[in-house]
Amino acid sequence: MKRRGFTLIELLVVVAIIALLIAILLPSLGKARELANRGTCAANVRGIAQSMHVYGADNNDVYPCVPANSANTASSVQYKLASGAQATGFGTTDQTYQSMYSAGTASVVAGSPMACLWILCIRGDVAPKQFLCKSDPIGSAASPLLTSANLYNTNFNDATNVTNSDQHYSYSFAYPWTKAASSAPGGWWKATSDASIVLMADMNPKNGSGTSTNLTATNTAFPGTKQANSIHHQRDGENVSYGDAHAEFVRSPFVGQNGDNIYTAGVSGPAYTGSTSDPIISTGQVPTTWNPGSSGSYDTILVPVADVQSNVRF
Numbered sequence: 001m002k003r004r005g006f007t008l009i010e011l012l013v014v015v016a017i018i019a020l021l022i023a024i025l026l027p028s029l030g031k032a033r034e035l036a037n038r039g040t041c042a043a044n045v046r047g048i049a050q051s052m053h054v055y056g057a058d059n060n061d062v063y064p065c066v067p068a069n070s071a072n073t074a075s076s077v078q079y080k081l082a083s084g085a086q087a088t089g090f091g092t093t094d095q096t097y098q099s100m101y102s103a104g105t106a107s108v109v110a111g112s113p114m115a116c117l118w119i120l121c122i123r124g125d126v127a128p129k130q131f132l133c134k135s136d137p138i139g140s141a142a143s144p145l146l147t148s149a150n151l152y153n154t155n156f157n158d159a160t161n162v163t164n165s166d167q168h169y170s171y172s173f174a175y176p177w178t179k180a181a182s183s184a185p186g187g188w189w190k191a192t193s194d195a196s197i198v199l200m201a202d203m204n205p206k207n208g209s210g211t212s213t214n215l216t217a218t219n220t221a222f223p224g225t226k227q228a229n230s231i232h233h234q235r236d237g238e239n240v241s242y243g244d245a246h247a248e249f250v251r252s253p254f255v256g257q258n259g260d261n262i263y264t265a266g267v268s269g270p271a272y273t274g275s276t277s278d279p280i281i282s283t284g285q286v287p288t289t290w291n292p293g294s295s296g297s298y299d300t301i302l303v304p305v306a307d308v309q310s311n312v313r314f
Helices: 008-057 093-101 113-122
Strands: 171-174 198-202 204-206 238-242 247-250 305-307
Touching (some): 008 113, 008 198, 008 238, 008 247, 113 171
Parallel strands (some): 204 305
Antiparallel strands (some): 171 198, 198 238, 238 247
16 A cells, blocks of 8 residues: 655645744743843953952052053043053063063053953963953954964964954943042952942943043943843843942842942932033043042942944944
């Protein structure tokens, strides 16, 4: 007896069922991948914060900190990212330190928060790839410790890509220096800080105006909206690490001291009023009311920032 095979209709039904199952499962698989990325990201920020504490224990409780920008005055606090210059001819950690702190080359990295964190890399405390979040749409390549010429870097850059270091880091850090003329490290930039002080988080989303050299991370989104969050993790929230080196995933950036927005400078607690001057910064300058060390409270702001409209970081 001749065996009967599948009809065309039956095959189409099977294909349709398989396609339906794939359509149902794909979102779940994507969500599972994102949850796994969040866990890896949390481990990154926790490990970096712990390394900062280890460094502080050996350096009078101060986290790694290069000289501040000369423009750190009471009226204007500026930061910049290094231009990509390298410690040419230096092949040891100590020589690279000397380059970063010497008068002749300090301008290359002075005032760069990421240059401070790079110290942890050249010490071997943290691998450069730990500064990358898998949910970061821009960051994709870890910064190399050594170039092919065996030269040490002074920041998150490399010899072949000196003008675009955006790929090499995914996190923003508390601006290390005070706005006083002396530009000393702030009290929050020490291993003695407590669990209420935010040290780092997923990249700061810049949603507004301002220049690339000032603390001008602006976010006009209301608390509780996704637009207030980092662009990572589908804007559901951000991984945040605190002064006691613990890390957690939060749904809103309003987790600083007294509910302050960690992505802005100035008074920016949950009671948002819609004012354009408080809490939102839009002029390109740090307001005179921003006093990160007043009354034992620290209004830290996380830098560098990412312009979410143009996918450009500065």
